[in-house]
Amino acid sequence: MPVTELFQKSTKQKKKKSSVREWLDSVLFAVVAATIIRWLFFSAFVIPTPSMENSLLVGDYLFVSRLHYGTTTPITPLQVPLTHQTIWGTKIPSYVDWIQLPQFRLSGFVDVKNGDVIVFNLPVEHPNAFTKYSNVLPDLHPHPTDLRSNYIKRCVAIAGDQLEVKGGQVYVNGEIQVNPARMQSEYIVSVSTPVNEENVFHKNGISDYSQFTETFNDSIAANDEFGYVVKTTSDLASKLKTYDFVKRIEPIMLSKGLKEPFLFPTTDLLDWNKDNYGPLTIPKKGTKVTLTGSNIDLYGEIIKNYEGSEGIVLESGRITQNGKPLSQYTFKQDYYFMMGDNRHDSADSRYWGFVPKDHIVGKAVFVWMSIDPNPTNFFNKIRWDRIFRTIK
Known part of the structure; x- marks a missing residue:
């Protein structure tokens, strides 16, 4: 090819993109960037129920850091970007579960601590569990782990802790815990x-x-x-x-010994209620327990549903693996116990049990906007005193 012709071709102006193409490219870039930020760094949530009042109010908009504990890789990749469970404004599922990937957690810079306010995927939306807890949470539906409903509670006990609630006061490892300032x-x-x-x-x-x-x-x-x-x-x-x-x-406190219905675990052997609960030990990775009639009700469900063990059957107070009775078990991951700061109006771990580590989404960091759903007048719609408030 002659040099002059090559030069002429190299100096030809590129065809200018149409305005529609430029708009589509901008939208695509924004969606990809927002998806990466939402997955890797932080996500925005709104408080829909009063279970964390008075620490968090209905209508609080908050940012949740995924970096603190380490973000998790997606399990369900076939999903409409920037959705969770359903397509915006509809009840149409936003995902299909034809492909399920193994989950990995990237390195975080802190571990979950007692007192942290945490967003997590609700464990009892597991296909084997959701019908059992319909009396406590009537709108449960089964979903893959990473698309289960997002809940926010305070972690009152971490893996390995012994928890007890006495007269409405939380004790961990026998020591009284400081109550949240706005509990x-x-x-x-x-x-x-x-x-x-x-x-x-x-x-x-x-x-x-x-x-x-x-x-x-x-x-x-x-x-x-x-x-x-x-x-x-x-x-x-x-x-x-x-x-x-x-x-x-x-x-108002329920008396010790007054059994409350629908509490976790479901058993006639315990007379616990929301104000007098436990003691119980939170499962910890690597800890071996001897399975007995008294603790199978506590640990049977997590062994069956959240440990990834094959051939587990839980039936009539017995737990078997591949047809053989299971007398001992070593936990494969850490678990946590969550409670709402509105202690008499919170469907939390007292009612549906432990939260596995692979269900942890992130740490609630601060409120960036707060809108009162029932203001006394239009000018009180925004709660100005709550904007950019850190969450403690």
């Missing part, structure tokens, strides 16, 4: 006269309350007593005591 409990507020609920409750940031009469609970409310059942923090409960029309305030 919410349930109180009876007895008053001498009906109150202005707007001035007394709403202005103090109390949204969850209801009236009671003496028929509420004979052991708590006396005859002819009038008042409210209020979910709030201990500080706000102390403030309510200062009002001259408040006769008394007492925390």
Whole structure:
């Protein structure tokens, strides 16, 4: 080829992209970049329920770091980008599970600690477990591990810990644990006269309350007593005591030995309730346990569903592997025990059990926006005092 012709071809201008092509390229780049950031670095979530109040409120938008504990590789690769379970605004599944990849966790820079606020995939959406817990969580549906519903709770016990709740107070390894600063409990507020609920409750940031009469609970409310059942923090409960029309305030606690239905584990051998729970030991990787009638109810489900062991059958209080009774077992991964800060209004590990490490999504870091779903007026729609608040 003559040099002049080569030069002419090299100096020809490239064909200019159409505006539609440029727009499509920009959209594709944005989707790919957002997908990588969402998977590798951090994800945005919104709080839909009051289970973490008063630490996190319904309408809080938060960033969750995937770097802290190490992000996990996708298990279900055939999925519409930037979706979770369904396509936006529909009930159409956003994935197909024809291909299931093994999961790996990249290196993080910290381990899960007691007191961390954590987002995780709900374990009981496992195909073998979801129907059993429908009384506690009626909207459960089976999903692959990485596409199970995202829950946020506080980790109160890590692998290897012994946990016990006594009178609503958490103990770990026999030591009393510091309660979250904004932990919410349930109180009876007895008053001498009906109150202005707007001035007394709403202005103090109390949204969850209801009236009671003496028929509420004979052991708590006396005859002819009038008042409210209020979910709030201990500080706000102390403030309510200062009002001259408040006769008394007492925390509502279930008595030790009063068995609560639908608690984990499902057994008649234990008389636990949400205020008096345990003791129990959280499974730890490499720990061997002797399986007995008393602990198969605790550990049988995780051995069957989350350990990846072949041939496990759990039936009638017995656990077998490939037809042979299993008398001992060594755990293959760490587990955690999660509780909501709204201790009387949280469907957490007390009701559905342990969270496996491979279900951990990330650590909740800070609230970047907060929108009140039920504002007193339009100007109070945004909770300005919560924007960029770190999560403790």
